[in-house]
Amino acid sequence: MNFEYSEAQKQIASMIADFGAKNIRPKMMDWDEEQIFPVDVFKQLGELGLMGVLVPEEYGGSGLGYFEYVTIVSEIAKVCSSIGLSVAAHNSLCTGHILYFGNEEQKKKYLPKLATAEWIGAWGLTEANTGSDAGNMRCIATRDGDDWILNGTKNWITHGKSGDVAVVLARTGEPRTKSNVTAFIVEKGTPGFSAGKKENKLGMRASETTELVFDNCRISDAQRMGEVGDGFRQAMKVLDGGRISIAALSLGIAKGAYDASLKYAKDRHQFDQPISNFQAIAFKLADMSKKIDVAEMLIYQAADMKNRGVKMTKESAMAKYYASEICVEISTDAVQIHGGYGYTKDFPVEKFYRDSKLCTIGEGTSEIQKLVISRDILTQ
Numbered sequence: 001m002n003f004e005y006s007e008a009q010k011q012i013a014s015m016i017a018d019f020g021a022k023n024i025r026p027k028m029m030d031w032d033e034e035q036i037f038p039v040d041v042f043k044q045l046g047e048l049g050l051m052g053v054l055v056p057e058e059y060g061g062s063g064l065g066y067f068e069y070v071t072i073v074s075e076i077a078k079v080c081s082s083i084g085l086s087v088a089a090h091n092s093l094c095t096g097h098i099l100y101f102g103n104e105e106q107k108k109k110y111l112p113k114l115a116t117a118e119w120i121g122a123w124g125l126t127e128a129n130t131g132s133d134a135g136n137m138r139c140i141a142t143r144d145g146d147d148w149i150l151n152g153t154k155n156w157i158t159h160g161k162s163g164d165v166a167v168v169l170a171r172t173g174e175p176r177t178k179s180n181v182t183a184f185i186v187e188k189g190t191p192g193f194s195a196g197k198k199e200n201k202l203g204m205r206a207s208e209t210t211e212l213v214f215d216n217c218r219i220s221d222a223q224r225m226g227e228v229g230d231g232f233r234q235a236m237k238v239l240d241g242g243r244i245s246i247a248a249l250s251l252g253i254a255k256g257a258y259d260a261s262l263k264y265a266k267d268r269h270q271f272d273q274p275i276s277n278f279q280a281i282a283f284k285l286a287d288m289s290k291k292i293d294v295a296e297m298l299i300y301q302a303a304d305m306k307n308r309g310v311k312m313t314k315e316s317a318m319a320k321y322y323a324s325e326i327c328v329e330i331s332t333d334a335v336q337i338h339g340g341y342g343y344t345k346d347f348p349v350e351k352f353y354r355d356s357k358l359c360t361i362g363e364g365t366s367e368i369q370k371l372v373i374s375r376d377i378l379t380q
Ligand SMILES: Cc1cc2nc3c(=O)[nH]c(=O)nc-3n(C[C@H](O)[C@H](O)[C@H](O)COP(=O)(O)OP(=O)(O)OC[C@H]3O[C@@H](n4cnc5c(N)ncnc54)[C@H](O)[C@@H]3O)c2cc1C
Pocket: 089, 093, 122, 123, 124, 125, 126, 128, 129, 130, 131, 132, 133, 155, 156, 157, 158, 159, 201, 204, 209, 358, 361, 362, 363, 364, 365, 366, 367, 368, 371
């Protein structure tokens, strides 16, 4: 396997670096402070082909593979992890679900709008009382003739307010029974569908996270994706790919924190010498660099399997678990290397430190990744 960036990946990285310097970096601390989700930036990212990365060209997407996708999410996260999270959620959750499980009519209707960011997508699995235990959801869909009536809430939903369309997983069978969840596409403006509370978060503050509320929300059966009862299986498949996204997001944060630390360690002088001369600092940098390389290899292993259409549940969980844990460690060490300056908003590591923690939680906590990996190993 070749670990060099391909020409396409190099071009993507350079385009994102340029775009980030002009359109993201100058404003990102204001967005972070005010919890502003910069919709205009996503429209621009759509014009650059970064909002429908994996969507085939026939549906208006860029038709790229998972290597390029990892490059895109990680290079954006190197600049601003909040934007990275939103790009990842839009591409792999809402858009990904419709791409893999929508029928032809649904794909033709929604994918071109999502791939160009004319519409922003949301994906609702989690509820207030069911996060890791997602199968035990309370949001229900009841059949009424040719329609379905949705009632309940979804929590922690990325783009819950600004999203133009949401893929929603709702219970259509008895609690704790098999095949009791179905996936639906719900458009903004549908009567009975609204956004609830917006979360005030530790990090990832420019990525909007809100509640979705369904109050006798009537949707046609044409909005159902796949078979009745197939929703949970679909969601787990979507999350297999989604875990590569969060791993890539983690990688970008780790790289951003490391790059800033390497520069700072060479520039900052104490005791009449750069602090990089102190073994305590140099060894931190060595460990950071090693962890980044290992994470990258795990991520590309999972991406390669995904590109080849091979089952990669264990590998994507391993990549997500490792990359997210090391991104927290690296951003913590990055603050330490920066000393007091690292604790201020004048240096980027403070934001990486806050943003990094989401990666060990979103799309399955580290504990759940260990569960997924161990189950896979034990059933082989
Ligand atoms: C910023 C942000 C964005 C998000 N975006 C979305 C989104 O777009 N769509 C969506 O559907 N969800 C989204 N989520 C929800 C996210 O996926 C959940 O928060 C996550 O799955 C964890 O669920 P929970 O918060 O309910 O924690 P819980 O499941 O309550 O877990 C609490 C603790 O218990 C541990 N635990 C739980 N079960 C077990 C077990 N069996 N064994 C060992 N330990 C266990 C967990 O690991 C964790 O440490 C988002 C969350 C955040 C913070």
